[in-house]
Amino acid sequence: MRLIVDDASALTWMAPAFVRTKPIEVLTWQDASQIETPADVVIESFGCELPESYVAKMARQAALGKASCWVNLEYLTAERYAEECHLLPSPVMQGIGKGLAKTFFYPGFTSQTGGLLRESNLFERQAKFDKGAWLKKQSIEWGNERVVSLFCYEPEALPALLAELQNSNQSTLLLVTAGRATQAMNALQASSNKALRIHYLPYLTQEDYDHLLWACDFNFVRGEDSLVRAIWAGKPFVWQIYPQDDNAHYAKLEAFLDTYLDGAGKEIATHIRMAHRSWNDVGRPLPDAICQLLDRYREWARVSQRKCQTLGKLPSLSVALAFFAGNGH
Numbered sequence: 537m538r539l540i541v542d543d544a545s546a547l548t549w550m551a552p553a554f555v556r557t558k559p560i561e562v563l564t565w566q567d568a569s570q571i572e573t574p575a576d577v578v579i580e581s582f583g584c585e586l587p588e589s590y591v592a593k594m595a596r597q598a599a600l601g602k603a604s605c606w607v608n609l610e611y612l613t614a615e616r617y618a619e620e621c622h623l624l625p626s627p628v629m630q631g632i633g634k635g636l637a638k639t640f641f642y643p644g645f646t647s648q649t650g651g652l653l654r655e656s657n658l659f660e661r662q663a664k665f666d667k668g669a670w671l672k673k674q675s676i677e678w679g680n681e682r683v684v685s686l687f688c689y690e691p692e693a694l695p696a697l698l699a700e701l702q703n704s705n706q707s708t709l710l711l712v713t714a715g716r717a718t719q720a721m722n723a724l725q726a727s728s729n730k731a732l733r734i735h736y737l738p739y740l741t742q743e744d745y746d747h748l749l750w751a752c753d754f755n756f757v758r759g760e761d762s763l764v765r766a767i768w769a770g771k772p773f774v775w776q777i778y779p780q781d782d783n784a785h786y787a788k789l790e791a792f793l794d795t796y797l798d799g800a801g802k803e804i805a806t807h808i809r810m811a812h813r814s815w816n817d818v819g820r821p822l823p824d825a826i827c828q829l830l831d832r833y834r835e836w837a838r839v840s841q842r843k844c845q846t847l848g849k850l851p852s853l854s855v856a857l858a859f860f861a862g863n864g865h
Contacts, residue, residue, distance in 0.1 A: 537561070538575065540568050549739045573597070577605045577861040580638065591633040598636055605861045606638040612652075612760045614791040619648040623860070641860070643853050645795045652764050654852040662768070667751045676735055681709040682830070685752045687762055688776050690720045692817050697829065698724065701732045704830075708732050711748060714739045749773075754833050756815070763792075770844040772836035774815045774829070786818055800839045807832055808839065 537560045544562050547555050554560070563571075569589040574597050580586055586594075594604050608626065610618075622642040628634055642649050655661075671678045684701075688694070701708045710732060712718055718736055728734045740748060745762070749755050749769035757766045758776040766773040775792070777785045793812055797805040811829050812818075851859070 538563055538571075540565060550742055552741060574604050577607065579607045579609050579641075579857070581609045582611060583608065588632050591631075591636070595633055595636060603636070606636060607641045607857065607861070608638045609857075610640055610642045612643040612764070613788050614645050614795040615788060616791075618642040618644045619646060622649050639860075641857065645792075645847060647850055650856045651850050651853045652767070652847060653761075653854065654764075654768060654848070656852075658768060659848065661746075662750060665747065665750050670747045670751055674737070676709075676711070678709060681707045681733065682754070683709045683711065683752045684754045684756070684830070685711045685713065685748050686717050686721075686756045687713040688717050688720065688756050688758050689779070690716065690723075691776055691815050693814050694720055695724055698726055698732070700829070702729050704731050706731070706830075708830075710734045711752065712736050713745075713748075753837075754830055767840070767844055767847060770837070770841045772833045772840050774811055776815055779816075786816075789813075789816055789818070796843055797839070799842065804832060804835050804839060808836060 539560050540563045542565045544564070547562065555562075565587065568587045571590065571593070574590060574594045578586070578590075578594065594606070597604060610621075619642075621640050622644065624640045626638050626640060628636045628638070643652060644650060645652070668678065671683075701710065708731065712721055712734060714737055721734070721736075726734060737748070746765055746769070749757075749765055749771060752771060755766050755769065755771055755773040756776065757763055757773050759778055763775050766775070775789070777789045777792075779785055789812060793809050797808060800808070807828070814829075
């Protein structure tokens with residue numbers, strides 16, 4: 537297997553064991569031109585568009601009767617079109633790859649999509665996780681505080697959240713991830729007090745980010761991958777979706793909430809939806825949603841646990857991809 541990326545520097549802290557053992561060959565985008573034989577299965581992620589030199593070699597291989605299985609792996613969404621477009625073929629009608637065909641592959645939350653990324657031993661690892669031992673290993677002191685993780689962009693509701701935690705009757709340990717979350721906190725000159733203790737984390741490996749989610753009572757997550765990891769953690773969470781200029785992300789957020797809250801009680805479902813809307817700056821300000829955000833997190837946890845169990849019964853994205861590449865194309 538080969539991983540071809542434009543910038544592999546994040547792998548040194550995100551997946552150090554991967555870099556040391558090198559189970560997969562990692563190449564730069566420019567190195568792709570040096571590959572003589574295209575892969576049997578080519579996964580093009582997020583519309584990156586393959587280098588022309590690589591497509592040309594795929595076309596030559598196809599002419600010899602050895603066409604690659606070409607998959608266009610799309611962004612994660614719960615919107616209806618994911619089911620409608622999943623596994624649709626897309627013939628290349630012009631250019632150097634004319635005559636080839638790729639297949640759209642949509643991750644998703646139903647059996648009519650490609651599923652979600654999930655390692656085969658994930659729940660086994662989770663069952664063996666020791667919260668206290670992991671926090672101690674990270675040099676984090678922990679008593680009986682509520683533990684909350686913060687992985688976010690720069691939400692307008694962040695000051696209101698901090699004010700609520702600082703004035704809460706329940707003490708909170710806020711674990712802030714490195715990068716934009718830390719920068720957002722620094723911009724607000726956020727400080728600890730009797731009710732709120734803030735701890736800034738270094739960059740975490742993928743495995744330790746899972747551990748962070750498992751160790752917390754409540755998680756603030758952002759983007760696609762951390763959303764999936766938060767689902768598998770089975771803990772209550774608020775998702776900050778990546779903002780788009782045309783506000784197209786609002787429909788994507790609502791579609792996810794429809795899926796996530798399916799089967800939840802009306803009151804807790806309304807609470808969770810309002811919290812997400814407030815955190816994502818949807819519509820008018822909703823200060824009450826932030827002030828009451830953590831009031832019902834134990835009831836919220838039952839919603840998350842049920843959804844984790846439901847989605848965990850579906851094939852994982854990697855299994856679905858492997859099955860399609862081996863049998864479906």
